Amino acid sequence: MARTYKIQVLPGDGIGIETVAEAVKVLKVAEEETRGLNLTFHEFSCGGKHFLETGEEWSAEAKAFSQNEADAILLGAVGWEREPGEPIRRSDGQIAGADVVLGTRSELDLYANVRPVKLYSGVPTPLADLVPSDVDFVIVRENTEGLYVPIRGTLKRGRDAESGVDVRVITRRGAGRVSRFAFKLAKKRKHGAPTDGQKRVTCVDKSNVLDGCRLFRKVFREVANDFPRIDTDFAYVDAWTMWCLRRPSYYDVVVTSNMFGDIISDLGAAIQGGMGVAAGANIGDGHAMFEPIHGSAPRHAGKQRANPIAAILAGKMLLEWLGDKHKDRRCHRAAEKIEFAVKAVLSAGLTRTYDLCVGPFAKVEPSTTGMVGSAITELIRAQ
Numbered sequence: 614m615a616r617t618y619k620i621q622v623l624p625g626d627g628i629g630i631e632t633v634a635e636a637v638k639v640l641k642v643a644e645e646e647t648r649g650l651n652l653t654f655h656e657f658s659c660g661g662k663h664f665l666e667t668g669e670e671w672s673a674e675a676k677a678f679s680q681n682e683a684d685a686i687l688l689g690a691v692g693w694e695r696e697p698g699e700p701i702r703r704s705d706g707q708i709a710g711a712d713v714v715l716g717t718r719s720e721l722d723l724y725a726n727v728r729p730v731k732l733y734s735g736v737p738t739p740l741a742d743l744v745p746s747d748v749d750f751v752i753v754r755e756n757t758e759g760l761y762v763p764i765r766g767t768l769k770r771g772r773d774a775e776s777g778v779d780v781r782v783i784t785r786r787g788a789g790r791v792s793r794f795a796f797k798l799a800k801k802r803k804h805g806a807p808t809d810g811q812k813r814v815t816c817v818d819k820s821n822v823l824d825g826c827r828l829f830r831k832v833f834r835e836v837a838n839d840f841p842r843i844d845t846d847f848a849y850v851d852a853w854t855m856w857c858l859r860r861p862s863y864y865d866v867v868v869t870s871n872m873f874g875d876i877i878s879d880l881g882a883a884i885q886g887g888m889g890v891a892a893g894a895n896i897g898d899g900h901a902m903f904e905p906i907h908g909s910a911p912r913h914a915g916k917q918r919a920n921p922i923a924a925i926l927a928g929k930m931l932l933e934w935l936g937d938k939h940k941d942r943r944c945h946r947a948a949e950k951i952e953f954a955v956k957a958v959l960s961a962g963l964t965r966t967y968d969l970c971v972g973p974f975a976k977v978e979p980s981t982t983g984m985v986g987s988a989i990t991e992l993i994r995a996q
């Protein structure tokens with residue numbers, strides 16, 4: 614009997630609303646075109662605007678659904694502003710909507726934030742001489758501890774000696790499970806690093822200075838012993854940014870702590886053509902949440918300008934995860950259809966949002982968010 618997967622849809626704020634609408638449109642068509650696949654969509658309002666209107670970031674019902682009902686969660690972006698540069702904040706100073714993204718990551722224990730960096734044909738990259746076959750690696754960002762643990766505060770508020778303190782916690786358990794996740798991912802990936810076909814996991818840290826990073830690296834080494842066929846590699850985070858720009862083809866899987874992962878995954882996004890195409894997955898042992906890496910971009914909101922491809926690829930990752938978890942080939946088939954259609958639309962070059970109308974595509978008339986989604990659904994139907 615085919616089971617039905619419940620997808621919780623949390624569009625959130627700003628362009629999240631437009632891009633997630635296209636992702637849902639694409640998922641629905643992929644479902645229709647895949648025999649035996651049943652998805653139901655359960656949408657809830659959340660984020661900064663919702664907080665302004667209701668005083669809460671999301672309803673108790675929405676939160677309970679994420680914890681008890683959803684087979685997978687698709688999140689757009691959270692964060693809204695009163696006026697440019699003035700984000701709506703909770704009383705503790707965090708942006709309104711943080712509970713949806715950061716709260717869910719920690720409460721559902723989604724400890725691996727998986728951010729693929731893959732250059733598709735037809736996507737302009739800012740790095741000269743780079744071709745799509747050079748860039749295909751994945752950043753695995755530890756997602757539940759590091760500088761994101763809520764141990765922080767302000768001392769001597771308002772005085773000259775005022776200080777802000779954020780404590781970074783790295784544990785053996787946290788470093789161990791994310792390292793193991795990275796090695797298992799490297800084992801599963803088919804091609805290894807583009808440069809030499811070698812399966813490789815690179816540990817990115819700052820262990821020349823920080824104790825937490827020394828623990829992270831030590832535990833990484835212990836885990837590596839269980840994966841003798843996989844090449845292990847080490848880099849300090851500052852040097853890694855340089856090496857990655859010089860030779861992205863050397864990287865296969867990169868594992869790092871929370872804050873470093875946040876920063877280097879934006880670098881990865883830029884290399885693969887920008888935030889408009891960068892998707893991510895927050896994965897735990899039981900739950901998972903998928904999101905485009907882009908924010909809510911209030912400036913662009915409601916204009917049908919934003920690129921929906923990141924959200925659509927997040928939908929593809931959602932299906933892959935469901936397929937792995939439930940050993941369900943149908944989910945994988947639907948994911949393949951989506952990626953095939955995305956690749957075809959990108960390489961054809963004609964239907965693209967403004968962010969990709971650069972370089973050799975500077976003369977292309979920008980399409981709307983909806984037009985890109987529709988071009989992708991048409992190609993899924995035509996397969």
Ligand code: IPM
Pocket residue numbers: 714715875906
């Ligand atoms: C990301 C974002 C979030 C983070 C923000 C919105 C809290 O930058 O997903 O990379 O810092 O993790």
Ligand code: MG
Pocket residue numbers: 875876879
């Ligand atoms: Mg970020």
